[in-house]
Amino acid sequence: MSEKLSPLKIEYGEEIDGLTVARQPAPAGVASFSATYVGPAGWGFDPVAEGGTARVANHLLTSGAGRYDRRGLARVLDRAGATLTTECAPESAEVTIWGPAADWKKLLGLLADVVLKPRFASEDLVRVLRQVSERQLRELSQPASRADRELLRATYPEGHPYRSSGLGDARSVARLTPEKIRRFHRGHYTSGDAVLVVTSSAHLPAVEAAARHLFSSFAERRSPKLYLPPVRPRSARTLKVALPGRSQVEIRIGGDSIPRSDPEYAAAFLANEVLGGRAQLSRLFQRVRERGGLVYHASSELEAMRFGGYWAVGAGTGSERWKKVVPLLAKELEQMRLRDVAPSELRQVRESAIGEIPLALESTSDAHELAVDVTYQRLPGDYLFGWPAELRAVRPRDVRAAVDRAMDPRHAVTVLAGPLSGS
Amino acid sequence: MSRSGVHRPKLRSLTLANGLRVLLAPDPTSPTVSVWVWYRVGSKNEWPGITGASHWVEHMLFEGSPRYAKGEIDRAVLKVGGELNAFTDTDFTAYFTTVPRDHLSVPLNIEADRMTRAAISDEEVARERTVIHSEREGNENWPEFRVEEELFQLAFRVHPYRWDALGRRRDIEQMTAEQLREYYRRFYGPKNAVLVVVGGFDPRTTETEVRRRFSKLPPWGDNVEVPDIEPPAAGERRSTLHGPGTTPYLQVGWRSPALTDPATPATLVLDTILGGESRVFSAGMGWRGRREHPTARLYRALVDKGLAVRATSGWNPRFYPSLFTVQAQAAPGVSLDRLERALDRVIERLSRDGPTSKEMSEVRTRIRRGAALAYEGATTTGFRLGYFATLRSVTLEDELYRSLLRVSSRAVRAQAQAIFRTDSRVVVRYEPTGEVGDE
Numbered sequence: 001m002s003e004k005l006s007p008l009k010i011e012y013g014e015e016i017d018g019l020t021v022a023r024q025p026a027p028a029g030v031a032s033f034s035a036t037y038v039g040p041a042g043w044g045f046d047p048v049a050e051g052g053t054a055r056v057a058n059h060l061l062t063s064g065a066g067r068y069d070r071r072g073l074a075r076v077l078d079r080a081g082a083t084l085t086t087e088c089a090p091e092s093a094e095v096t097i098w099g100p101a102a103d104w105k106k107l108l109g110l111l112a113d114v115v116l117k118p119r120f121a122s123e124d125l126v127r128v129l130r131q132v133s134e135r136q137l138r139e140l141s142q143p144a145s146r147a148d149r150e151l152l153r154a155t156y157p158e159g160h161p162y163r164s165s166g167l168g169d170a171r172s173v174a175r176l177t178p179e180k181i182r183r184f185h186r187g188h189y190t191s192g193d194a195v196l197v198v199t200s201s202a203h204l205p206a207v208e209a210a211a212r213h214l215f216s217s218f219a220e221r222r223s224p225k226l227y228l229p230p231v232r233p234r235s236a237r238t239l240k241v242a243l244p245g246r247s248q249v250e251i252r253i254g255g256d257s258i259p260r261s262d263p264e265y266a267a268a269f270l271a272n273e274v275l276g277g278r279a280q281l282s283r284l285f286q287r288v289r290e291r292g293g294l295v296y297h298a299s300s301e302l303e304a305m306r307f308g309g310y311w312a313v314g315a316g317t318g319s320e321r322w323k324k325v326v327p328l329l330a331k332e333l334e335q336m337r338l339r340d341v342a343p344s345e346l347r348q349v350r351e352s353a354i355g356e357i358p359l360a361l362e363s364t365s366d367a368h369e370l371a372v373d374v375t376y377q378r379l380p381g382d383y384l385f386g387w388p389a390e391l392r393a394v395r396p397r398d399v400r401a402a403v404d405r406a407m408d409p410r411h412a413v414t415v416l417a418g419p420l421s422g423s
Numbered sequence: 424m425s426r427s428g429v430h431r432p433k434l435r436s437l438t439l440a441n442g443l444r445v446l447l448a449p450d451p452t453s454p455t456v457s458v459w460v461w462y463r464v465g466s467k468n469e470w471p472g473i474t475g476a477s478h479w480v481e482h483m484l485f486e487g488s489p490r491y492a493k494g495e496i497d498r499a500v501l502k503v504g505g506e507l508n509a510f511t512d513t514d515f516t517a518y519f520t521t522v523p524r525d526h527l528s529v530p531l532n533i534e535a536d537r538m539t540r541a542a543i544s545d546e547e548v549a550r551e552r553t554v555i556h557s558e559r560e561g562n563e564n565w566p567e568f569r570v571e572e573e574l575f576q577l578a579f580r581v582h583p584y585r586w587d588a589l590g591r592r593r594d595i596e597q598m599t600a601e602q603l604r605e606y607y608r609r610f611y612g613p614k615n616a617v618l619v620v621v622g623g624f625d626p627r628t629t630e631t632e633v634r635r636r637f638s639k640l641p642p643w644g645d646n647v648e649v650p651d652i653e654p655p656a657a658g659e660r661r662s663t664l665h666g667p668g669t670t671p672y673l674q675v676g677w678r679s680p681a682l683t684d685p686a687t688p689a690t691l692v693l694d695t696i697l698g699g700e701s702r703v704f705s706a707g708m709g710w711r712g713r714r715e716h717p718t719a720r721l722y723r724a725l726v727d728k729g730l731a732v733r734a735t736s737g738w739n740p741r742f743y744p745s746l747f748t749v750q751a752q753a754a755p756g757v758s759l760d761r762l763e764r765a766l767d768r769v770i771e772r773l774s775r776d777g778p779t780s781k782e783m784s785e786v787r788t789r790i791r792r793g794a795a796l797a798y799e800g801a802t803t804t805g806f807r808l809g810y811f812a813t814l815r816s817v818t819l820e821d822e823l824y825r826s827l828l829r830v831s832s833r834a835v836r837a838q839a840q841a842i843f844r845t846d847s848r849v850v851v852r853y854e855p856t857g858e859v860g861d862e
Binding site: 027029032070074075078126248289293297316317321351353354357358364 | 733
């Protein structure tokens with residue numbers, strides 16, 4: 001196993017002013033390279049009454065940097081055969097560049113420009129704010145995103161970073177100016193508490209040297225601290241959002257959960273896989289779709305982040321069928337809490353999770369995604385080598401105990417959003 | 424590695440006596456193997472009353488066969504850490520399984536078994552009916568789906584491209600298990616399929632294993648021509664839909680050439696210049712990826728000018744003449760009339776003046792760069808090989824690549840003038856009703 005997975009071993013370099021540099025070898029035979037900066041710039045850091053700041057700042061990074069305006073940047077990427085993508089989450093924000101391996105130094109330089117010298121031009125901010133306004137409307141009117149939104153709002157108290165989707169509202173984004181975005185950028189796209197992950201056939205010293213040369217001019221070194229207000233467990237409750245004119249009701253059941261660093265994470269991971277995370281092997285897929293024929297999608301997720309986490313069961317069904325589906329989902333959750341998973345079921349799900357690791361070695365992008373996760377979570381470089389043993393050590397009773405802590409249905413919020421006939 | 428050209432892996436290509444085309448692309452460095460089966464059957468082969476049959480059969484091929492009881496196909500793949508899925512299009516249906524390289528026999532056994540012997544029982548068809556309904560309902564939640572469905576329904580009156588691959592609601596309610604079995608028996612089988620195996624395997628052993636499993640299958644599977652020829656459109660067609668949503672949305676379609684038309688490369692370039700996506704040779708994202716293209720004409724004229732929050736074009740080569748589309752989501756406060764006028768100006772200008780030499784040069788660069796990194800990973804490779812082989816042959820990719828680089832600005836302008844005619848235009852508007860829901 002370990003030899004086959006050797007390209008997944010991550011090497012950590014020396015920090016550059018607090019910036020962790022990590023390098024993962026590119027999978028054999030690939031011709032591409034990828035690099036990601038992850039910084040403490042998620043929407044959990046949005047200034048008070050200025051919701052949307054982090055997402056707008058992150059989105060604007062692709063709208064011009066250094067000597068390139070937005071079109072100039074797009075052209076230089078096209079000429080290089082490269083792509084630049086951004087992603088924002090509650091705790092962090094990231095920027096990733098992907099392109100030909102032969103040009104890795106040039107592309108890393110472009111990433112440095114985007115992270116360190118974004119332009120934040122007024123006209124780009126106006127355009128992005130128009131797009132954000134439309135997304136805010138979409139979040140309210142689309143059953144799936146509305147259900148996600150209401151679940152998090154009902155789970156977390158005011159001021160909690162996981163409470164929102166980071167889009168803000170009409171008033172909060174109207175307050176944003178280029179100067180406010182620049183200020184946020186200076187304070188949160190820092191070297192402190194940030195990571196630079198490179199998946200490349202170049203060796204670590206070369207990556208370190210390039211990173212030192214390109215990423216040494218951060219305005220701030222400090223590490224902003226994320227504040228997570230306590231989440232008081234409440235009894236289970238149901239929220240209904242009527243969205244007439246839609247065809248399908250989206251169902252979510254979920255609540256607060258554990259961070260990735262929790263000692264029970266491996267057991268909670270397997271609990272989620274058994275319930276609905278392991279696609280067609282999971283109970284939700286087997287019992288609600290395959291046996292019941294009631295839904296097209298039924299799954300669960302455990303979003304274990306660095307500082308906290310949440311879990312959610314999701315399904316979509318017709319305007320009448322939700323009345324049958326909700327009790328079925330609730331029953332499956334309750335079974336997870338009350339009964340040990342059969343050893344054979346646990347073994348099957350666990351070996352599936354372990355067996356899929358080589359699939360991440362198909363491409364630079366797949367391998368890189370794992371490396372970014374491991375590095376961001378501050379896990380050891382050989383973490384993926386020990387992961388199978390960690391999973392194999394989990395017993396059925398550990399899974400049940402983890403459900404109590406990480407996916408407890410007794411404190412869950414149930415949300416229904418869509419055409420709720422007869423509710 | 425050179426910076427241009429199609430970097431396709433070496434192939435062993437063979438055709439079995441029963442008609443099955445087999446492509447083997449070994450890559451000793453790959454930790455996985457990906458097995459794809461492409462059938463030249465899609466919604467183009469359906470008729471009113473059984474619309475959505477191809478998609479429904481796609482679902483049923485996961486529901487059991489002589490060797491695999493219900494649920495066992497999924498379990499066999501997932502328990503070794505693999506992934507599997509399938510999709511149905513107008514022109515084809517594709518099934519794929521990717522597994523760690525030691526488990527190649529798992530997908531080969533599955534595909535050989537379900538190629539001619541899927542169960543499709545009455546009981547499973549009845550149960551799957553609600554699942555299919557649910558899938559369609561999930562799509563209907565999106566105004567974009569409703570608009571596109573309306574657009575093709577308005578544009579085509581005879582040809583099967585007029586319905587979506589998911590099928591019409593009424594047909595999903597009424598189709599019988601026997602109709603699905605007949606459909607399966609007619610169109611599925613080695614004669615109408617392409618098997619692609621890519622990744623870490625020994626080619627000689629694998630060829631033997633493929634022959635052992637697939638040679639004995641009966642030579643079934645019709646690849647039939649669609650007899651219905653859509654007559655030329657006589658005048659513009661329009662429709663307006665109302666429903667919940669965000670901001671007004673607009674989609675316009677024009678009749679476009681078939682894959683075999685000599686104008687296909689110029690049409691692909693037209694799509695890249697208008698929408699920015701270089702489709703079959705797109706760097707990093709595959710041609711289904713969506714991202715912003717600030718240098719594309721629609722983006723510059725509509726998004727940069729504050730009229731839209733999204734604007735792009737879409738065209739994929741198909742077996743029969745289809746639609747070239749452009750779509751735009753209005754910015755808050757912008758009316759569809761204003762948006763449509765601006766869109767018309769973009770189209771008129773491109774038809775009148777053609778692309779600039781700078782645009783043509785940028786398109787060529789992107790095609791070269793996209794092609795250089797198009798094959799990475801067994802799954803992506805299996806998709807590309809199967810896609811081109813199903814449309815015609817794997818060498819179609821080289822021909823498209825070469826001809827795309829040779830297309831002149833004049834040819835693109837001529838193609839814009841040929842396509843963007845108001846008398847063959849179809850316009851569908853979506854006016855949101857504005858509700859955002861009560862808690």
